Amino acid sequence: MVIDFHTHTFPDKMAEKTIAHLEKIGGIPAHTDGKRGSLLESMKKYGVDRSVVLPVATLPKQERSINTLSAELNGRDGIFYAGGIHPDCEDVCGTLDFIKQSGLFGIKLHPDYQGVHFDDPRYINIMREAAKRDLYIVTHAGIDVGFRSHVHCTPDMILNVLGELEGVIDNKLILAHMGSYEMPSEVLCKLCGKPVYMDTAAVLDLYPEKCVEIIRKHGADRILFATDSPWKPQGDYLRIFEELELSDGEKEKILAKNAERILSL
Ligand SMILES: [Zn+2]
Numbered sequence: 001m002v003i004d005f006h007t008h009t010f011p012d013k014m015a016e017k018t019i020a021h022l023e024k025i026g027g028i029p030a031h032t033d034g035k036r037g038s039l040l041e042s043m044k045k046y047g048v049d050r051s052v053v054l055p056v057a058t059l060p061k062q063e064r065s066i067n068t069l070s071a072e073l074n075g076r077d078g079i080f081y082a083g084g085i086h087p088d089c090e091d092v093c094g095t096l097d098f099i100k101q102s103g104l105f106g107i108k109l110h111p112d113y114q115g116v117h118f119d120d121p122r123y124i125n126i127m128r129e130a131a132k133r134d135l136y137i138v139t140h141a142g143i144d145v146g147f148r149s150h151v152h153c154t155p156d157m158i159l160n161v162l163g164e165l166e167g168v169i170d171n172k173l174i175l176a177h178m179g180s181y182e183m184p185s186e187v188l189c190k191l192c193g194k195p196v197y198m199d200t201a202a203v204l205d206l207y208p209e210k211c212v213e214i215i216r217k218h219g220a221d222r223i224l225f226a227t228d229s230p231w232k233p234q235g236d237y238l239r240i241f242e243e244l245e246l247s248d249g250e251k252e253k254i255l256a257k258n259a260e261r262i263l264s265l
Pocket of ligand 1: 007228
């Protein structure tokens with residue numbers, strides 16, 4: 001069983017434009033055209049059994065359409081969806097209730113694309129309310145290739161949030177990109193051992209040895225295999241992951257067992 005916990009797709013009618021825009025600001029070419037059908041093709045081709053799509057609400061007015069679509073498609077063809085919520089959401093409780101009632105496992109936050117620091121009181125409120133509803137919170141963490149000059153979610157901000165919400169979001173927070181993109185040394189000294197999950201999205205090919213070091217220090221029980229497709233290819237990522245110096249038991253947890261627990265499979 002292989003679960004890719006971090007992917008992106010866009011509705012067919014806007015995929016081409018969105019991918020072109022993101023390719024331009026991030027300076028990274030996409031490996032698929034960003035459509036759901038192409039993710040499915042990639043999964044079949046490389047033996048990925050399930051994928052998790054993480055949509056981002058870049059404006060409050062997008063929440064309703066994102067969450068309605070996520071609710072409609074969730075679980076179909078092995079693709080699961082997070083809900084989207086914006087820090088300026090007008091009805092945090094109502095939006096989170098809808099996400100929970102729709103059977104989605106959690107929400108996705110993106111501090112760079114939502115223009116808010118991760119330890120902002122608006123995010124803290126959203127995370128507190130999400131955790132109350134037993135929803136997971138996935139956040140982009142570390143540098144974003146589209147916004148290199150200003151990092152909106154640093155390891156220190158993550159520590160602030162963990163301090164503020166101590167005992168409230170334990171093991172509910174999922175930090176993308178192995179804790180913080182392109183900041184593995186800070187992750188090692190500040191975040192390893194904290195009650196958070198980390199995913200391998202977009203960094204596994206950049207610094208595989210550092211990833212192993214982080215996994216060893218943090219523990220394989222709270223690491224999730226993830227690619228960030230279409231920005232990284234699922235086939236290459238699986239190959240790189242298989243070559244990591246980890247035990248079969250650790251690989252099994254990271255590839256599927258941990259994600260199955262989160263997705264209640
Ligand atoms: Zn991503």
